[in-house]
Amino acid sequence: MRKVDPEKHEERRQQILQAAARCFARDGFRGASISEICAEAGMSAGHLYHYFPNKEAIVSAMTEGGLARAAEHFEQMMQSPDPIRAFIAESTKTKRGLIKESLVFDVLAEAGRNTELADILRRHTLALRALLADFLRKAQVQGRIDAELDAEMTAAILMAIIDGARTMLIRDPKLGKGDSADYLELLVTRFLASQDSGQSV
Amino acid sequence: MRKVDPEKHEERRQQILQAAARCFARDGFRGASISEICAEAGMSAGHLYHYFPNKEAIVSAMTEGGLARAAEHFEQMMQSPDPIRAFIAESTKTKRGLIKESLVFDVLAEAGRNTELADILRRHTLALRALLADFLRKAQVQGRIDAELDAEMTAAILMAIIDGARTMLIRDPKLGKGDSADYLELLVTRFLASQDSGQSV
Numbered sequence: 460m461r462k463v464d465p466e467k468h469e470e471r472r473q474q475i476l477q478a479a480a481r482c483f484a485r486d487g488f489r490g491a492s493i494s495e496i497c498a499e500a501g502m503s504a505g506h507l508y509h510y511f512p513n514k515e516a517i518v519s520a521m522t523e524g525g526l527a528r529a530a531e532h533f534e535q536m537m538q539s540p541d542p543i544r545a546f547i548a549e550s551t552k553t554k555r556g557l558i559k560e561s562l563v564f565d566v567l568a569e570a571g572r573n574t575e576l577a578d579i580l581r582r583h584t585l586a587l588r589a590l591l592a593d594f595l596r597k598a599q600v601q602g603r604i605d606a607e608l609d610a611e612m613t614a615a616i617l618m619a620i621i622d623g624a625r626t627m628l629i630r631d632p633k634l635g636k637g638d639s640a641d642y643l644e645l646l647v648t649r650f651l652a653s654q655d656s657g658q659s660v
Numbered sequence: 661m662r663k664v665d666p667e668k669h670e671e672r673r674q675q676i677l678q679a680a681a682r683c684f685a686r687d688g689f690r691g692a693s694i695s696e697i698c699a700e701a702g703m704s705a706g707h708l709y710h711y712f713p714n715k716e717a718i719v720s721a722m723t724e725g726g727l728a729r730a731a732e733h734f735e736q737m738m739q740s741p742d743p744i745r746a747f748i749a750e751s752t753k754t755k756r757g758l759i760k761e762s763l764v765f766d767v768l769a770e771a772g773r774n775t776e777l778a779d780i781l782r783r784h785t786l787a788l789r790a791l792l793a794d795f796l797r798k799a800q801v802q803g804r805i806d807a808e809l810d811a812e813m814t815a816a817i818l819m820a821i822i823d824g825a826r827t828m829l830i831r832d833p834k835l836g837k838g839d840s841a842d843y844l845e846l847l848v849t850r851f852l853a854s855q856d857s858g859q860s861v
Contacts, residue, residue, distance in 0.1 A: 487769060490690050561769045568688060568765035570830050577833075584831035612843045615828055615835060619844075622827040623820030629771050630785035632778075634816060642813045643820075649850045 472510050472520070475500050479517045480559060488514065488565040488576075515575045518566065522583040525558050529587055533594050542594070543603055547647050550621045551640045560625050588614045604651040613651070620647065673711050673721070676701050680718045681760060689715065689766040689777075716776045719767065723784040726759050730788055734795050743799055748848050751822045752841045761826050789815045805852040814852070821848065 478500035482491035493514065497504050511517050532549055539545040570577040591614035599606045624643055628634060679701035683692035694715065698708050712718050733750055740746040771778040792815035800807045825844055829835060 485773065487688075487690050487773075489688050561772045564765045564769035567827055567830050568762045568769060571762045572686065572688075577830075580830070581832055581834075588832075609843075612839055615832070615840065616824075616843050616847055618831070619824030619828040620821065620847075621824075623817075623822075623824035626768055626823040627816055627820040629768050629778075629781070630819070631782055631789075631816070633782075638813055639816065642810075642817050646817055646821075646847070646851045649853070650847045652850070 471502075475502075475507060475510055476517065476520060476524070479514070480521070480562070483562045483565065484559045488518070488562065488569055515573070515579060518562075518576065519579045521558050521562075522579060526583065526586050526590075530590055533590050537594065537597060541603075542598055543648070543651060544644075546594070546617075547644045550617075551624055551643055560629065563622075563625065564629075584618070588618060591617060598651075602653070605653050607654065608651070616650070617647070672703075676703070676708060676711055677718065677721060677725070680715070681722070681763070684763045684766065685760045689719070689763065689770055716774070716780060719763075719777065720780045722759050722763075723780060727784065727787050727791075731791055734791050738795065738798060742804075743795070744804055744849070744852060745845075747795070747818075748845045751818075752825055752844055761830065764823075764826065765830075785819070789819060792818060799852075803854070806854050808855065809852070817851070818848070 475496070479491070479496045482496050482499050485491070486495070491514070493504060493507065496514075496517070497507050500507065511520065536542045536545040536549060566576055566580055570580050588611065592610040595604065595608070595610045595613055595617075598604045599608070599610065620643065624639070627639055628636065676697070680692070680697045683697050683700050686692070687696070692715070694705060694708065697715075697718070698705050701708065712721065737743045737746040737750060767777055767781055771781050789812065793811040796805065796809070796811040796814055796818075799805045800809070800811065821844065825840070828840055829837065
């Protein structure tokens with residue numbers, strides 16, 4: 460029996476994830492076939508199935524990578540002098556990483572007709588929301604944002620805003636990116652602001 | 661030469677749009693083929709091509725229908741005692757009409773790889789944004805919302821929030837719909853509120 464070299468194994472895994480990301484970007488989640496991903500990764504189907512049983516498992520592995528990066532970013536943002544401003548700047552930035560914007564919308568569209576993908580999306584959403592809610596609770600303790608807001612619901616709303624920021628520039632690529640970032644900042648700042656003047660808004 | 665009966669023509673056109681909407685919901689924009697749409701509509705390809713040259717033309721016709729309905733809704737909302745509250749209620753409601761949520765995300769995903777679809781999406785976005793900006797300008801004149809906000813950019817942000825509200829319930833179907841609607845209302849209300857106290861938020 461051959462020994463598995465963990466480093467080599469991880470390298471192959473990443474090679475497949477990167478090849479799949481290119482195929483999904485080109486042909487969509489549904490359009491990209493396992494055989495196309497194999498060709499892109501330069502390996503046989505038998506070899507690829509050793510790493511991932513199907514396309515859903517590939518997307519799931521991508522979301523895990525995204526979550527690990529998000530957790531790092533939240534740690535860094537909490538260290539910054541103005542965590543909320545850092546969060547807004549981070550959220551409106553073009554994403555690096557394997558999950559391209561088109562894949563996000565592919566998965567959102569497919570979730571209604573693919574229960575396995577819907578489960579992966581829900582688990583990822585809940586994990587990311589928990590990180591964000593924790594971040595918001597710390598900001599509430601520091602008096603940076605409205606302490607009356609429910610952290611979980613507020614996190615869900617902020618994730619909706621991040622999704623909306625993505626659709627905004629796809630819907631109208633000519634929209635000034637600077638202007639739209641300024642308005643997104645205004646939106647989030649007004650939403651989160653402490654209501655200490657007591658006025659009803 | 662046969663005379664074209666306009667009523668019959670429109671009836672057939674609607675029949676195709678409804679069949680296509682079912683096919684897109686089932687198999688996605690890319691997955692649904694013209695021959696599948698023909699079978700669903702119970703007509704030959706030659707007959708269907710007489711109405712629509714391709715799937716993009718079908719989506720374009722669907723967006724025109726959506727825009728006509730949106731224009732009607734804006735008219736109605738302006739008549740209501742609190743147009744902004746009426747807008748929020750309308751925006752968080754499940755949509756009727758031919759464009760299902762999954763198609764919105766299909767089109768957002770495909771826009772990056774299909775320039776014809778990207779153009780249709782951009783034209784639709786600009787037309788809808790113009791209606792919404794006009795609605796906001798009237799609300800500014802009436803002193804209902806912050807007069808300092810740029811109506812076009814604010815309309816773009818509100819459309820992003822509507823997209824985000826759609827993704828929120830796909831990402832987590834167990835999220836309380838009532839709670840999320842309350843928080844969306846809080847978000848929009850705080851964003852649009854007149855900043856008449858002069859405090860910086």
